[in-house]
Amino acid sequence: MSYHPDFSLLEAYAQGSIDAIHGVSVATHLEMCPHCRQQTRQLEEHCGDALLNLEMTSSQASAAPTADAHWQQMLEQIFASDAPARPKLTRAKAPVVSVNGRQIAVPRALKRFVSADAKWRSYGGKVFSLALHSDDNTHMNLMYISAGVSIPQHTHLGTESTLVLHGGFKDEDDHYDAGDFILRDGSVHHSPQTAQDQDCLCLTVLTEPMLFTRGVARLFNMFGKGLYP
Template identity: 50%
Template sequence: MSYHPENELLKRYATGEIDSGHGVAVASHIDSCSHCRKIVADFEEEAAEELVAAGSEGTLTGSDLEIVFDNMLEDIMTLDEDFSEPKSRKPALVKVNGKSFRVPSALTPLVERMGEWRSYGGKVFTSSIDLNEDCRVSLLYISQGVQVPQHTHKGFESTLVLHGRFSDEKGTYSQGDFIREDSRTKHSPQTPPDQDCLCLSILTEPMIFTQGVARIFNRFGKGMYP
């Protein structure tokens, strides 16, 4: 695992200030990444210390502190003793293109909200997940030996690799890797000839195709969601 969420995103996860799509993506990543679990634990400890300090300065009432500490105690009681070891959970099951994939249990609420799979030429499949939020969350399956047309992004694109691997102009990404791109990126993801790939994709704005005939999709809503 070579690619991780930025600290800013990990902090938002630790403090509960993250949207549902990114929340489950980060939860799935840290389930198998002790490095990022350690960072999240540090941010949680820092947030707890700030609450204690705010209480001692009188900016929180006694009832506020009671609620905060009750919630903290409940969280502590459900934590593993050693954050470097992942919790034992039952993974969710995703079926696409005649195959079945087990994905992290943190994705179970999303799997239960999956829409029908849409196929693009029998090579790329997407299933949109309705979370009633501004960003577009979907599962993306790319068959082996497929290249996605080059594109950029109006907003952010976050990708969590759930199975297999793919590469683009910047590197190769494998299971567990978390990648975040923005309008500064132009890339053309592709899978190797012998390997398919399943990803969780989060887009805050449509993607914009920058080469070839695929640019015609830019005319519909000034971009396209997968």
């Protein structure tokens, strides 16, 4: 695992300012990546400390002495009381998707978006797409690419985040494995390819359609401004 969400994206996630769809994508990566989980936990703790300090400063500026005494009394009662028994937590089973005759387990963060009877869209029996959620122009999909397949070269009218869930692929820049989180924009033209012996399942989030830049696939650009998976 070599590619991760950048710091600003993790910070937005920790602060709760990230949009819902990209939040799901980041949460899915965090489930797969201990390094980013630790970094996000530290960011959340920092945000919590900052909020607590702000609340304490505000309270001290406005509270009367009697209110301070009442607050101290309440804290003493809380610490003196017995802590409630913590419920036993059960680890949810990872959901499984069925595509192209394969059964592939995906992170639990996607559990509410996938179902056993999901209807995949097929592109020539080689590439399969499953729409998970859409919000305005932002689309979140699962994308399955069979072994030995090359996606026509394309760019993006907006941004595309790709999280590899299973297998791997390569493009003109590098090779990507399970857990890698890649962010692309209109400055990048690439053609993802799978190895002859390895398929790939990805979680993709697009803010605008794909725009094909070479070959017959450019005909898809005639339909509107491009193509969503």
